[in-house]
Each structure stands twice: as C-alpha cells, then as structure tokens.
C-alpha cells in the first residue's frame with residue numbers, strides 16, 4: 001500500500017494585495033485578524049484593544065466606523081496602532097472616503113450597497129489616492145433582495161453571486177486591490193460558499209464563520225469550518241468571530257494555523273490530559289506555563305507529559321520536554337534527548353527558563369543567518 005504525502009496542503013493560487021505593509025494572498029503567510037468592540041470614538045480604549053491584539057500576534061485589526069465621529073477618531077487610532085487598520089463601513093460612502101483619508105489601510109465595504117455609480121467612483125478614487133485596499137464582505141444574514149428572490153434563501157450560489165456582483169463593480173472601476181469574504185454562521189453554507197468562490201475567481205479570500213458563538217462553541221465551530229477550508233488550501237487571511245476578548249480570537253486563529261502547520265508563532269505545548277499515573281499536576285503546570293510563556297513569539301515546541309507511557313515519545317519530537325517520574329523527580333529532555341531531572345516547586349520556573357533560552361538561541365541563529 002502506498003500512502004500519499006499526508007501533511008501537504010497545496011494552497012490555492014490567489015492574486016496578492018496589501019493591507020498596509022501586510023501582504024495578503026499569493027505566497028504570503030496567512031494573516032490573522034481581529035476586530036475591536038470598543039466605541040471607535042474612545043481612542044484610548046480602542047488602541048488598548050489593538051495593542052493587546054497585536055501583542056498576541058494579530059497582523060491586522062478592523063475597527064467599525066458607523067458615524068462621522070468614528071472616522072474622525074480613526075486618524076489617531078491609525079497613528080497609534082502597531083498594525084494596519086481596516087475600517088468597517090456599512091452603506092455610507094462618505095464614511096469610506098473619510099476612513100481612507102484618515103489612513104485606514106483597507107475598507108471593508110460592499111460597493112453594491114453604497115448607492116449610485118458616482119459614489120462608488122468617489123470611494124474607489126479615495127482608496128486609490130490613499131493606497132487603501134478593500135474587502136468585499138458578503139454575509140448570509142444580509143444578502144441583497146434580488147438574490148433572496150432569485151434563490152429563495154441564503155445558499156452558496158447566492159453568496160458567490162453576491163460576491164462576484166460586488167467584485168464586478170470594482171473591476172469596472174479599474175480597481176483590483178481587494179479580497180473577499182462570504183461568511184455565514186452555518187458552517188455547511190460558509191464552507192460551500194468559500195469553495196464555490198475559490199473556483200470562481202483568484203481574489204484573496206478572507207475566511208470567517210460569522211457569529212460563531214462564545215469561546216468554546218465558537219472555537220469549535222470556526223475550527224471545523226475554517227479548518228476544512230484551510231486544509232483544502234483555501235484562505236489567505238482569517239478572523240475568528242467570538243463573543244470573547246479580542247486576544248482570544250487571535251489566539252484561536254493562530255492555534256488553527258499551527259495545527260495545520262500553516263504558520264508558527266510562540267510556544268506550541270503538547271500535553272497529556274493527565275490521569276492517575278501522572279507524576280506531577282499536569283493541568284496546573286500547563287496552565288501556569290501558558291501564562292508565563294505567552295510573551296514568546298519564536299516558534300518553540302514543548303511537551304509536558306505526566307508519565308513515561310507517552311512522555312519519552314513526545315519529548316523526542318519537541319525542543320524541550322518534561323516527563324513525570326516517581327518521587328517528585330521528573331525527566332527533562334532537551335533537543336529530544338534525556339538531559340537532567342527536576343522536581344519540586346521550581347519546576348515551572350525551570351521550564352520557563354529552558355524555553356526562553358531555546359527561543360533566544362533560535363533568534364540568535366536567525367540573525368546570524370541574515
């Protein structure tokens with residue numbers, strides 16, 4: 001029996017656009033986005049969320065611009081943000097122009113919803129003048145009336161047609177710097193729509209399962225939907241929509257990409273669920289390590305396994321490993337090999353130290369190469 005290579009994901013070939021300095025599509029890494037939920041007029045509160053999200057790894061952050069006061073605040077937000085800002089616009093073309101003037105790197109706007117051809121032309125001109133890309137964001141919950149009449153209900157074909165109609169408007173205005181999303185809260189609908197759109201065009205795709213739910217339910221639902229697409233090579237940027245803190249959205253986005261070997265950032269912990277055989281409290285140790293190691297951006301693998309049943313095997317595959325032993329003495333592995341023993345209350349400090357050292361070594365080696 002011959003097995004085909006089972007780890008390879010062949011990414012769909014898409015054209016590349018830019019959101020500020022972040023490339024989206026083509027061979028660019030799949031970027032992770034989130035969206036603030038503060039009032040945009042609260043510049044300090046919004047920047048606080050953006051900075052926390054960026055620290056967690058967000059490449060791009062979206063901010064709602066529902067009114068003129070919000071686009072007025074956007075200038076200071078863009079200035080203080082460490083990552084490019086997408087302005088979320090619904091319906092009002094003037095907000096889009098103001099947002100482009102305020103320095104937004106991208107406008108999330110559906111050109112078919114902003115009225116006359118003149119208005120579209122004005123928005124496209126503002127985007128071109130200010131080096132601003134766009135995202136067409138089709139949503140099953142707000143499909144155009146003519147499509148609902150034609151198809152009877154939101155369905156993949158209707159979402160794809162909506163996306164292509166909006167895209168045509170931009171193409172007719174000689175504007176091609178855009179990405180597209182076709183979101184739905186129903187995973188079957190969202191996945192089928194993205195698959196259809198992936199075949200119908202080569203624009204970069206922004207993945208999302210909209211209104212996915214709270215932290216656990218939303219994470220599972222998003223992982224099933226987006227995981228399916230990413231595994232199939234579809235998706236150039238993503239946002240996990242959770243009724244949870246922005247940092248959680250970013251963390252979940254990265255965990256999805258890490259699971260599929262599509263992108264690596266920070267410490268990936270392999271840990272067992274623990275049982276009566278554990279030599280130390282695995283759950284508490286992993287909880288403590290997740291907090292203490294969250295500042296590390298360099299990809300490092302770490303295994304925390306309660307006993308020898310699976311410990312040595314997992315440790316062989318990770319950069320740093322700990323396997324629980326008897327009498328509060330546990331084996332530490334470095335580079336896959338048994339290295340020394342550790343026990344007692346200093347274990348977490350010791351592991352943090354080892355991982356930080358490994359991360360620093362990797363960074364030093366990278367700098368030397370460069």
Ligand code: SF4
Nearest residue numbers: 272274275278306307
């Ligand atoms: S690795 Fe050991 S401690 Fe962990 S779950 Fe398996 S048997 Fe239990």
